[in-house]
Amino acid sequence: MPTTTHFTLAYWCVLIAALLPLVCATLAKKGGFGRAPQAGGYDNHAPREWLARQQGAAARANAAQANTFEALPFFIGAVIIAHQLGARQGLVDALALAFIALRLVYIWLYVADKAMARSAVWTLALAVNIAILFSGYR
Template sequence: MTVAYGCVLVAILLPYLCTVTAKVASGRYNRRANHDPRGFLDSLEGLPRRAHAAQLNSFEILPGFAAAVIIGHLAGGAAQGTLDALAVAFIISRLVYIACYLGDWARLRSLVWFVGLCLVVSVFFVAA
């Protein structure tokens, strides 16, 4: 498995890190809340709600990133090291994005989100 493919696996797991953060940070997740976890997550405020929002955004960006990595490998136009570096940079951008979301740093979060999107688009360009 290449580093870029490994980054896809990490990107798949990142939303779950966010949802665990949301549930734990709420301090009130229990078996009763587990009967309606989506309703529970929608009712959160503050840090837990931001963690939930980071989870949703992480799921939203995942298909584009995974497709870019797969297409990048299949197209064969880019060196493996370049694909790996872009994928690692994307994961770093997602970790910073999540930290910005949790810290309620909206402007920086938006900038980091844009950087991550540019990294995904870059994979398509280097593969062409």
């Protein structure tokens, strides 16, 4: 008899986590929209070069984008492993939501240049991710 499966809240969090880099990219590029590349505006022909020349909040948003991509594989893996190990779904969902909330705070702190708080939130998000990974451990 086939098992009935459904898209869990934790899986929805994976989708949200996969979209967070786009939020960061938008924050990094928004100051350059509406101006010609020759006037320092966003250059879609050479986006990485344009981003590399940015400073301040735009540069920090771009760095947050890179870190958000870096955090994604571990989060995806942790959620999948937790599901495969039969972790309590409510726990996995709650931890996945906590991870997303922490990553949103992390992005805000990064763009706002709150380095110490950002690092603390990054550490908490990593701890939550580790908790997701081990939530099905028996």
